[in-house]
Amino acid sequence: MDEEHQQTASTWPQPPSFWKDFTPDSVSRFEDLQKETAERLGVQDPSTIRLENLPRELRNLQPPPEPEDGAWRVFSDTYRLQNELPQLDDGQIRRLFPNSEERDQDGKHFDRATILKRLAKSLLLNFLELTGLLATNPEAAHEKITDIRDLFINFHHLINEYRPHQARESLISMMQSQLDRTRAETNGIRDAKDKAERVLEGLSSLTIQDQAHDTSLEKDDRYGPDGEAWAMLME
Amino acid sequence: MGDRLTQLQDAVDQLATQFVASINYINQHHSLETLGPRDQIVVIPKQEADQQEVDPHPEDVFRAAQIELARDLITKEQQIELLISILPGLDNSEQDQERNIRELEEELKVAEAQRQEAIKEREEALAKLDTVIRSIRRP
Numbered sequence: 350m351d352e353e354h355q356q357t358a359s360t361w362p363q364p365p366s367f368w369k370d371f372t373p374d375s376v377s378r379f380e381d382l383q384k385e386t387a388e389r390l391g392v393q394d395p396s397t398i399r400l401e402n403l404p405r406e407l408r409n410l411q412p413p414p415e416p417e418d419g420a421w422r423v424f425s426d427t428y429r430l431q432n433e434l435p436q437l438d439d440g441q442i443r444r445l446f447p448n449s450e451e452r453d454q455d456g457k458h459f460d461r462a463t464i465l466k467r468l469a470k471s472l473l474l475n476f477l478e479l480t481g482l483l484a485t486n487p488e489a490a491h492e493k494i495t496d497i498r499d500l501f502i503n504f505h506h507l508i509n510e511y512r513p514h515q516a517r518e519s520l521i522s523m524m525q526s527q528l529d530r531t532r533a534e535t536n537g538i539r540d541a542k543d544k545a546e547r548v549l550e551g552l553s554s555l556t557i558q559d560q561a562h563d564t565s566l567e568k569d570d571r572y573g574p575d576g577e578a579w580a581m582l583m584e
Numbered sequence: 585m586g587d588r589l590t591q592l593q594d595a596v597d598q599l600a601t602q603f604v605a606s607i608n609y610i611n612q613h614h615s616l617e618t619l620g621p622r623d624q625i626v627v628i629p630k631q632e633a634d635q636q637e638v639d640p641h642p643e644d645v646f647r648a649a650q651i652e653l654a655r656d657l658i659t660k661e662q663q664i665e666l667l668i669s670i671l672p673g674l675d676n677s678e679q680d681q682e683r684n685i686r687e688l689e690e691e692l693k694v695a696e697a698q699r700q701e702a703i704k705e706r707e708e709a710l711a712k713l714d715t716v717i718r719s720i721r722r723p
Contacts, residue, residue, distance in 0.1 A: 461674070462668050462669060462671065462674055465668045466665050466668055466669075469596075469599075469661055469664045469665055469668070470661070472599065472661070473657065473658070473661050476603050476606075476657070479603075479607075480606075480607065480610070483607065497603070501596065501600055504596050505593065505596065508589055508592060508593050508596075511589060511671070512589060514673060514676075514678070514681070515587060515588070515589050515671070515672055515673070517673075517678070517681045517682075517685065518672040518673035518676070518681065519587065519672070520685060521673075521681060521684050521685060521688065522672075524685065524688040524689070524692060525688060527692060528688060528691055528692050528695055531692065531695040531696060531698075531699050532695050532698075534699055535695065535698050535699045535702045538699070538702040538703060538705075538706050539702050539705070541706065542702070542705050542706045542709045545709045545710075545713060546709055546712075549709075549712065549713060549716060552716070
């Protein structure tokens, strides 16, 4: 009774009972089993392997297989493995742009930009018409509102269609900046190294001169401050 | 501030909001008209005005607000067009992008190798310096 009361009072559902199976010991045992099987079957990546006949206490460590029909429900919402953009035609929305096969020749996206601009202009025009209709014949406005709604939905659809493209584009720019950073770092390191080597070379010629001048005590004094300078350089 | 596409999407949503706001304003603050010769405009006392559906604004205020709303709509639309024309990668096809990514990946590998090499060289130089300093310290 007490337990039941607690369950209804908590904001989130209780964790599933098998969470206690994930002890460090079981996890490492499970990983060993996976590795063994992978070696036996000659598969590179052990994590892709599905183990059969697991002992009872390890059974819950293996994630369940993907749903066969590609759909599942969580919190009464249906999700799909393939997260596809719903087609406009499914939702009884008029499509106001040509098929993807008929536009964007050579894979470029200028047509998309043109269509988007056209839609934006249509939105304004339709809004103007709507205000006019509302002033003269409010009953007819409903149709115009549907038009505007369709225009907006079309606009959003075109934008969402473009998202994968934009994602790749951001990846490219991120890689480019990473490349620039790496190169700059390499150059910086090389510069510092060259400088150190030049100093070293300069000193080696000095040493010869000094050896000509001779006396080791003097030499020691002379190189005292230089040694400090090198130590600083090294840092 | 998201990426360009999100900015564009937000701008479109704002345009929709502006549509609604414009109509709402006009609906609430338009002036009252007589429809026939026998109609009369009832002047509502000030304290009750808040509860009324229509709260007429003075002619000049109403006009100015209308012009402002219209101007805002146009500005927003132009903003949208600008955002459209600066969408990233309009002139890249998917194949271009893939090729680009692959090239960059190779270049990154090369650059990383060079970096490691440079680090090694730096360490060698450091070791050299170290020996030089040590030999001087102990005459």
